[in-house]
Amino acid sequence: MAKYSQEFKLKVVEHYLSGHGDSVTGQIFNVHRSDVQKWSKAFKLYGMAGLELRRSKTTFTVEFKYQVVKAICEEGASLRETMQRFHIKETSTLRDWLKKYKENGIDGLKPKARGRPKSMLKPKITRAQYTQADQDKTHEELLEELAYLRAEVAFLKKRRALIQKQKEQEKVEQQRLQDSYLN
Structure with missing residues (x-):
């Protein structure tokens, strides 16, 4: 009660x-x-x-939160004006959304996953899954395939690291732009 x-x-x-x-x-x-x-x-x-x-607790969509944050940042609306316009009861809600948006962009406005993460089981590979072609390969062919697969994994890791670095640079640039709008 x-x-x-x-x-x-x-x-x-x-x-x-x-x-x-x-x-x-x-x-x-x-x-x-x-x-x-x-x-x-x-x-x-x-x-x-x-x-x-x-x-019950009011939940807002990511799009709605983004519209509210955009009204504050781009239009220069005050927190009080924004509360009235979007029918939000607490200024702390707006401050929280602004902070999350400044730190993580639109991804910060997405709801966080709740609860314990599900553990993933690794699939078990049985001998029946190996093809006859793999069994007929020579030792040299297997070593060559192993070297190729290792190079492919290294390439994919490097690609993932470059993409991650680009995303971080974009976030920094986005943060810099947001700071310039707010100041």
Whole structure:
């Protein structure tokens, strides 16, 4: 059950909006002044809907998060304006998205995998899977194939490292551009 009902929050907000300070209101209703401020702000922005109890955590798509971040970075919208425009209740949510976007780009806005990672089992190769052609090869042919396969693996590792390095450079460049937009 929620700690405070919607009716209680409404009483607190009405008392605060009648001209009393947040500290005084908090002392009278035995709540922290930051709660008084938060509830009042939600009430001003969304009316009674701002004081409703949340039944479940709101989840946002990556595209939605990107649109919000883009509104802040490219349009220069303030956090308060963005909250009103996109109907987001907390500035901390926006700050978190901005931080993740600055650090990892759009990938930072993707939800993280939850739970324990699944362990992968290595497939077992049986003797029946070896072809007759492999059994008929000479020792020299097998050594030559082994050298070729080792070279192929080394090439693929080098290619993967180069791609990773390019991605890191792109992230650094993207971060630099974002920093220049924000400053």
